[in-house]
Amino acid sequence: MQNVFGTLKKDHEKQRDLLKKLKATSGDSPERATLFKELKEELDNHAVAEERAVYSFMLADELTQEKAGHSIHEHKEIDHLVADLGEMELSNPNWIRKLQVLSDKVNHHLDEEEEIVFPLGNKILDAQEKAEMAKDFKFVKRQEES
Ligand SMILES: [Fe+2]
Numbered sequence: 206m207q208n209v210f211g212t213l214k215k216d217h218e219k220q221r222d223l224l225k226k227l228k229a230t231s232g233d234s235p236e237r238a239t240l241f242k243e244l245k246e247e248l249d250n251h252a253v254a255e256e257r258a259v260y261s262f263m264l265a266d267e268l269t270q271e272k273a274g275h276s277i278h279e280h281k282e283i284d285h286l287v288a289d290l291g292e293m294e295l296s297n298p299n300w301i302r303k304l305q306v307l308s309d310k311v312n313h314h315l316d317e318e319e320e321i322v323f324p325l326g327n328k329i330l331d332a333q334e335k336a337e338m339a340k341d342f343k344f345v346k347r348q349e350e351s
């Protein structure tokens with residue numbers, strides 16, 4: 206049976222990888238434009254599906270509500286950083302510095318989810334629920350992608 210937290214971690218690797226690739230781009234290049242668009246969509250679709258499939262339930266349990274709320278708050282902060290970066294010209298010499306701020310924030314968020322939030326979620330959900338959530342997560346994410 207699938208565990209939603211394993212599914213989410215696998216998805217996180219995509220974000221880490223995109224950030225790493227994006228940091229290696231320079232100036233107003235097609236690579237930078239394409240990778241940034243990909244990252245933007247990946248961050249957004251992942252967050253929407255994570256909130257709907259998992260955090261909505263964790264918000265309803267006393268043990269997990271605070272951490273789930275914190276993670277959702279960070280999704281909003283990440284949204285703002287992405288929007289700021291999206292408004293900047295790709296050729297702006299400060300672009301990469303701004304990307305570094307976003308990258309630090311996203312990496313912090315992913316590490317915190319994996320080390321603190323998910324282990325707590327693991328405690329309140331049984332195997333069946335975690336399997337269902339993995340399915341729900343994939344379903345919502347695919348919907349968002351189309
Ligand atoms: Fe996540």
Ligand SMILES: [Fe+2]
Pocket residue numbers: 252255276280314318
């Ligand atoms: Fe998240």
